[in-house]
Amino acid sequence: MRYAYTVAQTRALENATMATVGEATLMQRAAHGLAGRAADLLARTRGTVYGSRVMIVVGPGNNGGDALYAGQRLARRGCSVTAVRALGRPHPDGLAALLAAGGRLVDGGGLSVDDLAGVDLVVDGLLGIGGRPGLPADVLALTAAATVRGLPVLAVDLPSGVVSDTGQAPSGSVHATRTVTFGCYKPGHLIEPAASRCGRIELVDIGLDLGGTVPALAAWDPDDVATHWPFPGPTSDKYARGVVGLDTGSDAYPGAGVLSTHGAVYGGAGMVRFLGAQRSAEIIARDLPNVVFGDGRVQCWLVGSGWGERADGDRAVADRVASGLPLVIDADGLRHLPDRLPGTVLLTPHAGELARLLQCERGDVTADPVAAVRSAADRTGATVLLKGATQLVATAGTETVEVAVPGPAWTGQAGSGDVLGGLCAAVLAAGVGARTAAVLAASVQAMTAARFVGPLPPQELARHCATVIGELGRGPGGRRGEHR
Ligand SMILES: NC(=O)C1=CN([C@@H]2O[C@H](COP(=O)(O)OP(=O)(O)OC[C@H]3O[C@@H](n4cnc5c(N)ncnc54)[C@H](OP(=O)(O)O)[C@@H]3O)[C@@H](O)[C@H]2O)[C@@H](O)CC1
Ligand SMILES: Nc1ncnc2c1ncn2[C@@H]1O[C@H](COP(=O)(O)OP(=O)(O)O)[C@@H](O)[C@H]1O
Ligand SMILES: [K+]
Known part of the structure; x- marks a missing residue:
């Protein structure tokens, strides 16, 4: 699990540490870690550190300070280090240290692709957590030139231009090969589109005490998924594994009923009971003979996928809420929410659906998805899974x-959301809480798309989920998993 902290939290954590060790010490720790990672990268790409040509692009703040002190260290190891003044006045002590170690300073204005000939590594020390969105045009030209040359770019703390707290990456934000961050991860490392600008992320310990601070984000990895997945135990039967009841699909959208059923079946439900649209039922009866139809025991409901306009939608949702059973409300079901829901209910909107729920624009959701998903959870009382390139869960x-564990954009196709609803219901029916169930299901779908890459239709990806879940169960994390 990786935890991320906002800019305000990071500054508070840094201040607390600086109060005991002093400001200069923190920056020296950051620079030490940064120089070490830069040297590793040079050794890997060039075979040697000595004699490498390093260009450090510096801005006016402490981010540039980190980069300049790292440059000092690289110069001492025999690198030819050039600092490029790209924005404002560089950190004076950092600059003095670099110059004293034999580095030089040039002005960034007018530098072109040709000036980067022979450079082995670009260090992006323009802006870190103090950055505002929007880089000046001459800076954009410089960072674009590094990209054109295909040079490795090592970002200091964050790729400059990205927004640390929201994960936005305005056009022109730096594309890094690697990012070295200090003390803790920031949301921009974990949320798209900024996350993809970071390349590989390395965390340098600068002595921050994270213990008393509640992180803004907790990012799962595949081992976490294996640890929490509800694998069947030796004596599990279909009820221990859980019965999913689905009221999904419509005569207009029968496929959604079929796909959500695939999600429940291949997500490992002990039994799947389909009580949705008749046209869906006909296809399901043919393709998935294990599915039952007609009333009976249910341990988790999924409603809403593929409903379209449904005149009795309010009542259909209210009845399922009243059952008190775990419940997933997806897609068109989200149009029929009561004012208040318990946290055992899971809502699975994409950005457009969440915007409707919050009565704002889709752009407001994508501008700050963490704030949006939190706000939806607080307003409804439910657990909310916001789908998209980054899948977020709030309670x-x-x-x-x-x-959730991220995956490739191949999942971004019509029908994936229906499958995901079924996966969520399967995990909830096994007795897992709504918050964990949502992360597990979203992660498994993404991990499946990463394992079986390509334009596979959602029903095929759903089948492959079973393979990925099986593999998780055999791994070291899986043996620690909950048994149902
Ligand atoms: N605190 C510590 O001890 C430690 C901090 N550490 C390091 O410090 C970094 C944070 O440093 P920081 O706070 O100085 O902010 P930083 O990101 O360098 O930039 C601020 C400057 O840029 C300017 N500016 C901003 N946006 C702009 C834009 N779009 N276009 C133009 N200008 C813009 C902004 O101007 P202003 O907003 O004031 O007008 C201000 O002058 C952090 O990421 C980490 O690397 C580590 O060493 C660990 C210890
Ligand atoms: N760029 C992306 N990268 C990875 N996964 C994505 C991306 N875009 C969407 N997804 C995932 O694909 C699925 C699409 O769901 P949704 O939009 O509800 O589709 P539908 O309702 O048509 O079935 C969700 O699981 C979502 O998280
Ligand atoms: K940076």
């Missing part, structure tokens, strides 16, 4: 937002 009254 009312809980500060930390969970981030």
